[in-house]
Amino acid sequence: MQKSDIIFSCVTYPRSAKENVIGNCGVAGREGDILDGKGYVEMTGIDPQTSKDICEIIKSKGGRYLEAQIQGSKIEADEGSLVILTAGDKSLFIDCQSCFKAMGKTAFFLGDTGYATKTNLILQLMKGIALVGLAEGLALADRCGISSKDVLNIFKLTNLNCDYLTNKADLIVKKDFKHVEQAIEHMQKDMKLTLDLSDQLKQPLLMTSTANEVYKHARRLGYDGHDASCIYMRT
Amino acid sequence: MQKSDIIFSCVTYPRSAKENVIGNCGVAGREGDILDGKGYVEMTGIDPQTSKDICEIIKSKGGRYLEAQIQGSKIEADEGSLVILTAGDKSLFIDCQSCFKAMGKTAFFLGDTGYATKTNLILQLMKGIALVGLAEGLALADRCGISSKDVLNIFKLTNLNCDYLTNKADLIVKKDFKHVEQAIEHMQKDMKLTLDLSDQLKQPLLMTSTANEVYKHARRLGYDGHDASCIYMRT
Amino acid sequence: MQKSDIIFSCVTYPRSAKENVIGNCGVAGREGDILDGKGYVEMTGIDPQTSKDICEIIKSKGGRYLEAQIQGSKIEADEGSLVILTAGDKSLFIDCQSCFKAMGKTAFFLGDTGYATKTNLILQLMKGIALVGLAEGLALADRCGISSKDVLNIFKLTNLNCDYLTNKADLIVKKDFKHVEQAIEHMQKDMKLTLDLSDQLKQPLLMTSTANEVYKHARRLGYDGHDASCIYMRT
Amino acid sequence: MQKSDIIFSCVTYPRSAKENVIGNCGVAGREGDILDGKGYVEMTGIDPQTSKDICEIIKSKGGRYLEAQIQGSKIEADEGSLVILTAGDKSLFIDCQSCFKAMGKTAFFLGDTGYATKTNLILQLMKGIALVGLAEGLALADRCGISSKDVLNIFKLTNLNCDYLTNKADLIVKKDFKHVEQAIEHMQKDMKLTLDLSDQLKQPLLMTSTANEVYKHARRLGYDGHDASCIYMRT
Structure with missing residues (x-):
């Protein structure tokens, strides 16, 4: 975390995604953690509430949050034709453009946190x-x-x-x-x-x-x- | 009926389709009606049992029967891209080729009466x-x-x-x-x-x-x- | 049929119930069958349409028709606590009173043919x-x-x-x-x-x-x- | 809490039930709260997980926990014929006997926390x-x-x-x-x-x-x- 400017999280379940942020070893779990403008991009398939919870924690530590949900499976991943739905911090969305382009054919920014997950x-x-x-x-x-x-x-x-x-x-x-x-x-x-x-x-x-x-x-x-x-x- | 070699039936409900064949004014309703090799193509969206019932009547009068079910709606009809699923009398299927080609992009013959409706x-x-x-x-x-x-x-x-x-x-x-x-x-x-x-x-x-x-x-x-x-x- | 004044029908399926009436060996299947006021009580669990069809045939032969549907299973039958729902010919319902009393605790007459089945x-x-x-x-x-x-x-x-x-x-x-x-x-x-x-x-x-x-x-x-x-x- | 030996909780939703225990004003929310053998009976209709969570908190403070779920509505309540399903601390179940008898006709103790809610x-x-x-x-x-x-x-x-x-x-x-x-x-x-x-x-x-x-x-x-x-x- 000290070295990365943007962290991409992608695990299996909403619970794990949240624990990654909150838990003892999580990015924002320890006191004094100051994210200071760094970006956190949640790519795990999660529900809007979990995403909002993660967003709140990241923002409370001074970080920027973006939910990025992937439409498509392995086949589209191999073809580079995934569709990426994002919402949250627009500046972070812009910072991620090159990454998203490498992954998929289109990335949408849909507004406030929750709209991409929904x-x-x-x-x-x-x-x-x-x-x-x-x-x-x-x-x-x-x-x-x-x-x-x-x-x-x-x-x-x-x-x-x-x-x-x-x-x-x-x-x-x-x-x-x-x-x-x-x-x-x-x-x-x-x-x-x-x-x-x-x-x-x-x-x-x-x-x-x-x-x-x-x-x-x-x-x-x-x-x-x-x-x-x-x-x-x-x- | 006296003049047509092939009759195409297309109404709304299975019941009407059957009545068209059985009823007093139906093609096979009157005694002595001899279809004598003429073809009857049922294009109404019907169930396998109704189709088999119609088939039996037509055949008992010496006619040939083909169920022809249409996949596609008005849009495909306009584009000539309907898919036609048929089953029943194969010789009649062959006789209908030119008609089917005018209607759709592909016509399948699927075997005995019932397979196209199913x-x-x-x-x-x-x-x-x-x-x-x-x-x-x-x-x-x-x-x-x-x-x-x-x-x-x-x-x-x-x-x-x-x-x-x-x-x-x-x-x-x-x-x-x-x-x-x-x-x-x-x-x-x-x-x-x-x-x-x-x-x-x-x-x-x-x-x-x-x-x-x-x-x-x-x-x-x-x-x-x-x-x-x-x-x-x-x- | 010649000897009985009231026939009780109880088979398994609506189709069999109807065939019992229509079929060649059925009560009303042969030409010239005149039921002449005799009663036909359908106790098979059937649908309203089948019941109406049977009713029509019986009446066309001069018979009286009653649909009688049983609420209850073997247990209630053994206890004599079946509930009998009837509809159709009210005079026949009255004629059946003693039979119904032997079978169940209550028999209802619900009106025109169809109401008991429904x-x-x-x-x-x-x-x-x-x-x-x-x-x-x-x-x-x-x-x-x-x-x-x-x-x-x-x-x-x-x-x-x-x-x-x-x-x-x-x-x-x-x-x-x-x-x-x-x-x-x-x-x-x-x-x-x-x-x-x-x-x-x-x-x-x-x-x-x-x-x-x-x-x-x-x-x-x-x-x-x-x-x-x-x-x-x-x- | 200081004066009661047994607290009965009955609110509308699992979330409120839990907050009653955890929250700032909750029975076990403040540090140093020592329940010391006192009883906590959860009568809110809740799910097994919430009940286990509440149980854990109560026990960690030295209290005894019983989930008590009510079968029956206002009518049975008026008639005193509610059925009470309980699970958790058996000694607390015994202590509640007189209360339960006032409320319902029967109270069951079903074992470990979770069995009554299930x-x-x-x-x-x-x-x-x-x-x-x-x-x-x-x-x-x-x-x-x-x-x-x-x-x-x-x-x-x-x-x-x-x-x-x-x-x-x-x-x-x-x-x-x-x-x-x-x-x-x-x-x-x-x-x-x-x-x-x-x-x-x-x-x-x-x-x-x-x-x-x-x-x-x-x-x-x-x-x-x-x-x-x-x-x-x-x-």
Whole structure:
């Protein structure tokens, strides 16, 4: 910390992200830590409240905070086509431009802390639901004696064709769930964070809550560590 | 009927499709009707059982039957990029080639009567679920104070970007549900037919059944005749 | 039929009930069958439309029709405490009084054909949902390391205590699903008939549709012929 | 605190319950607070984790902790027929006997801290689901032109008859949702706490999550402060 001007944090869960900042060994955990204008960029997929909590701590130590949420999986990372959603300190966003350009095709600055995490969860919600729909359809096809592969070939010609669902359908056709683009526990975490957000807003999310139970069920059956598309196995 | 060699049927509901064939004025309703090799192509979005029933009648009169289900909406129709899924009598499929080419970019022959209707319902299921997910996400965005338009702009850069969802999101952003690509009652009909199919197979379809209730709710609120994306208004 | 003045029909599915009346060997299937004031009481658990169809046929042959739906299972049958819901021909209802009294504690006449079947489905919906709730709760208890038996003992002291749920909880505690009070396929049939009814009315039934998928899932896992409480095994 | 030997805490939300203990004015918030064997009984409807957190603090100050969860609403309170579920310090449970007897008909001691809160949530889950089922059925009845009152009269003769559902049905028949037995926000809180618990255990709770969305929807429509049975208005 003494030497870096900008710290990028990227762990697995909101709790760990927060502990990285608060904890005894955290960047702002010890008394007298003065961040003095240094930047802290949180890239962990987190909820708005955790992000605001981290933001407050960083700012109280004189640091600058930016939440930067990544849209895209390993495939987009390899292609350099990740989309980066940021919010918080705009000067820090500008300072990070070169880094963001190396990572993704576009970086958005969306305003006050919380807007990037919210927007990210909204997009994850859409993906999470569409994926369960894909798996449910392919499971029905299988039950009808229609091969997933044939459905996928037709699917690619329809107007629902997109990289996200095609990649997932490929994994389902091959039943290759150990090829992890996004682990099911991370997908379920995003569904849960979105539901927690909706709870505070009293916003009903029928499909998200049902999708969440489907992901939970697959995790219950022991699929942690597999790609989220493994829900196909339980539908 | 005396003059046509191939009849194309395209009405709104399975019941009407069947009545067109069975009813007093139907092609095969009167005694002594001999179809004698003539072709009957059912393009109405129907369920496998209705299709098999129609097939049986047509064949019993000496006719040839083909179920031809259309993937795509008005937009694809205008662009000539509809996908046509067929099953039944292969010789009739071949006889229809020129017609199908005029309508769409690709026509598939999938085997015995029932396979095209099933495959079509499976693809509709995926669309129907993804659409409710899109609407649920945009409703949450709105509730968070994030404009649908901003979400749509980011959405277009993600790997879930596809014509189907982008077109629907456009309608939601404009709240232009009278611009009907697919009427909500047709979408809900497809969900219902898929659920009926799954019932016979004892195949659970959690997301489809929840999506069906969402479409029903919007219909209950008086949205018949509007585009299916109008579910945004009830989420 | 020649000798009986009142026929009581009680089979398993709506389709069989209708075939009993329409089919070649059915009471009204042959030409010239004149029922001439005789009574036909349909006790099969059926949907309103099937009941109306049967009613029409019986009446067209000069017969009188009454739908009589049974609330209660084997336990209530043994205790003579079944509740009988009827609708249709009131004179036939009166003629059946002695029979109904032998079977149950109360028989209601609810009006035109359809009202008894609808009321029965509504009560089945409530039971079907409450039962999935019970099973879901007991499954969570088990997962928490709390025995079903302990929960049941406390449950009996709460204001949700009732014979229906207590009997079902007993079966779950004993995992004695071969002791069939109501077979899962009949319960799922009732959920499906209720959903079909709601579809015609565009009435959303979120919980019923989710419960239906749970029952379907258990059937898919091979539990046909077991008591409906066997859903505990899949939750 | 100086004078009381046992403190009973009963507020609305887990957060407030915890703050009562931790906060600046809380019983254990100030340094040097020595509880020295005094008892702290948490009667707020809370989740197991919050209860364990409170327990830890109380014990660290030398106090004894008991979670005591109440099954029953105002009606049972008036009748003295509440059921009290407790867990934690058994000596404190014994010391509270006279108090508990004044409040309810039975008090259970269920073991280590957490077991009473879990058991309570499990019973709440069952009630919460059964109530949505009741409302869904009565809404369907209304849509069918069958009066809620008639259904209720028949319901009372079935084996699902119980005080909980009958009381709720009474409120629905009268549309008297300002007569609050249990406010909808408390019911939804219990659903949410149960879902959070299930999330940690990866235990799918399909019906609970759907019920939770129904309660959320009613809250969204402005029904906070009304009895939970007001969900009838949104079904």
